[in-house]
Amino acid sequence: MTRIVRREEIEAALPGVDLLAAMERAFVAWSSGRAVVPPVGEMLFSRPPGEVHLKYGYVHGEPYYVVKVASGFYQNPAQGLPSSNGLMLLFSQATGELVSVLLDEGLLTDQRTAAAGAVAAKYFAPAEVARIGVIGTGMQAELQLRHLLPVTGCREVLVWGRGAAQCDALRQRLADTDYRIDLAASPAEVARVCQLVVTTTPATRPLLDAVAPGTHVTAVGxxxxxxxxxxxxxLAAADVVAVDSRAQAASRGEVFRAVSAGALDMASVIELGEVIDGSRPGRTHAGQITVVDLTGVATQDIAIATAIYRSVSHAD
Amino acid sequence: MTRIVRREEIEAALPGVDLLAAMERAFVAWSSGRAVVPPVGEMLFSRPPGEVHLKYGYVHGEPYYVVKVASGFYQNPAQGLPSSNGLMLLFSQATGELVSVLLDEGLLTDQRTAAAGAVAAKYFAPAEVARIGVIGTGMQAELQLRHLLPVTGCREVLVWGRGAAQCDALRQRLADTDYRIDLAASPAEVARVCQLVVTTTPATRPLLDAVAPGTHVTAVGxxxxxxxxxxxxxLAAADVVAVDSRAQAASRGEVFRAVSAGALDMASVIELGEVIDGSRPGRTHAGQITVVDLTGVATQDIAIATAIYRSVSHAD
Incomplete structure (x- = not known):
């Protein structure tokens, strides 16, 4: 019997799931070549404008395959609705039976993206972080900071965003944590004083052009x-540039842009999964500049859907 | 709130839904060019062997878009499970919200395929049908006969299949109808005495090479x-050859095989939706041989999912 999991149940299950460990396994599965991930399906709408993406795949040797439907309808906020929506479906790799429907409305994508940022910080942030910098003040900025809590002892945060009101709102949403959050005057100020920087915006022109030696940057926007x-x-100045997927980085994200600009050689780019499994070094000394560019891979969806299903159903 | 519809509820709703009318609208929507249907997504499994197809699309001006996941795992019957499985998802075209999850396990695909056969018979069968011929004795053979009940007054059926036991089983499954079902010695016998023939097998070599003048053949296998x-x-001898989708017929089904063999000119092939909307004639006299080759189009899935959702939710 297919297990239907409503959003409230997913929200209740999340604190009990080790998403960081799940994302580590997801990146290793990806980099090991054990994942089967067909091309993303896409469908566009014009009245009103919207887009739907179908992402699906499986990892050899695991019990489930996953199909994710994710949509963006950008006029929704005018009606008081979130622009993002969707669900994840978990099927048996052995029989094709539908094991679970996760009615997450896009929540699990946000969560796995934030947990991936924490994995990047775990392997690349310098040992001493005096301040965390965040570019952007939205939901992903909040989730990145939440997922960083177990990864760093630093609680000083400098945020740059559209304005003081947005920064205040972020501070209020994080009032249950012990973060102290200040507003920066510019992205450059964030770059100057922070050793762990996360960029979370949908910008289409660079916000950060340089960081100080000894800085790690995770780009998720x-x-x-x-x-x-x-x-x-x-990226040209970075000692190490890592991505979740080299294949995806060839056509999207920060690495794509830097390679296109002639500033970066794709041959020097490593995968996060290779660092997690020990086949490549991550940060090797405190003065390095490191960049992790995350565009999101299907193994993350497989891992988080499997973890949530196991949690709510007490299945192995 | 997403409406979850279990298989039992779908089964209970089906008799109250006018699938024939829904399929007529689906074929017209397809042929009118109002449908947006991206390429089918496919994923293959090897241990055990299996395949998954993702079909999705929408019709401009309608309220919903549909995603269908359909799988075949061909070792399932050895464990007492059906090889086919899957579900349909109904989303709002206006906001992307997930309106309904139809846990049909492939049932709606079987039903819409059978209802499409009835539509083909309605427009192409000769006025006088003394006997219905069916090639194959499986579930689709049964469903085709059930959906033909309102379309023809004929209740004499000649079936050819793998053997007498399978024919007996089909007769028992249809015991609630007034069909009289006999077993043919060969497909050629079916062709000789039947004026409305439906082929429902997964054969990879021709079972029927010729039919008598005044015969209509619907091929759904x-x-x-x-x-x-x-x-x-x-197909070369047919006066009219129609398909659900000319685009699909270019790469699959009976028309694809006949065109590849040089026996048929694709320019002469019409679409079922063009006949339903009156822009092309169907059968114009009793002595014609007509063939309708159905490979299945996404507008059928959109139409049946919408019809079932409306029925169970009493929505407009």
Whole structure:
């Protein structure tokens, strides 16, 4: 019997799931070549404008395959609705039976993206972080900070966003944590004083062009060919540039933009899964600049859907 | 709030839904060019062997878009499970919200395929049908006969299949109808005495090479480039050849095989939706041989999912 899991039940289950460990396994599964991930399906709407993406795949040797439907209808907020929506479906790899319907409305994509940022910080942030910098004040900025809590002891945060009101709102949403959140005057100020920087905006022109030695940057905002948060010079200056998927980085995200600009050689780019499984080094000394560019891979969806289903059904 | 519809509820709703009318609208929507249907997504499994198809699309001006996941795991019957499985998802075209999850396990695909056969018979069968012929004795053979009940007054059926036991089983499953079902010695015997023939097998070599003048043939078994139930000569001899989708017929089904064999000119092939909307004639006199080759189009899935949802939710 198919297990239907409503959003409220997913929200209740999330605190009990080790998403960081699930994302580590997801990136290793991806980099090991055990994942089967067909091309993303896409469908566009014009009245009103909207887009739907179908992402699906499985990992050899695991019990489930996953289909994710994710949509963006950008006039929704005018009606008081979120622009993002969707669900995840978990099927048996052995029989094709539908095991679970996760009615997450896009929540699990947001969560797995934030947990991936924490994985990047775990392997690349310098040992001493005096301040965390966040570019953007939206929901992903909040979730990144939440998922960083177990990964760093630092609680000083400098945020740059559209304005003081948005920064205040972020501070209020994080009032249950012990973060102290200040507003920066510019992205450059964030770059100057923070050692762990996360960029979370849908910008299409670079917000950060340079960071100080000893800084790690995780870029999660850009997941298309058009979006860009980091100047090519920042990636050129980095000692290590890692991505979730080299295949995807060839056509989208910060690495795509830097390679297109001639500032970066794709051959020097490593995968996060290779660092997690120990086959490549991550950060090797405190003074390095490191960049992790995340565009999102299907193994993350498989891992988070499987973890939530196991949690709510007490299945192995 | 997403409406979850279990299989039992779908089964209970089906008798109250006018699937024939829904399929007529579906074929007209397809042929009118109002449908947006991206390429089918496919994923293959090897241990055990299996395949998953993602079909999705929408019709401009309608309220919903539909995503269908359909799987075949061919070792399932050894464990007492059906090889086919899947579900349909109904989303709002206006906001992307998930309106309904139809847990049909493939049932609605079988039903819409059978209802499409009835539509083909309605427009192409001769006025006088002394006997209905069915090639195949499986579930689709049964459903085709059930959906033909309102379309023809004929209750004499000649079936050819793998053996007498399978024919007996089909007769028992249809015991609630007034069909009289006999077993044919060969497909050729079916062709000789029946005026309305439906082929429902997964054959990969022709079972029927010729039919008598005044016969209509609906072919629903072949939906890939490999499967074939009708000899190219039968299509060459036909006065009218119609398909659900000319675009699909270019790469799969009986028409694909006949065109590949040089027996048929694709320019002469019409679409069922063009006949339903009156822009092309169907059968124009009793002595014609007509063939309708159905490979299945996404507008059928959209139409049946919408009809079932409206029925169970009493929505407009």
């Amino acid at each position: 850009s997941d298309t060919a058009e979006k860009q948060e980091l100047g090519p010079g920042l | 072949s939906d890939t480039a490999e499967k074939q139930e009708l000899g190219p000569g039968l």
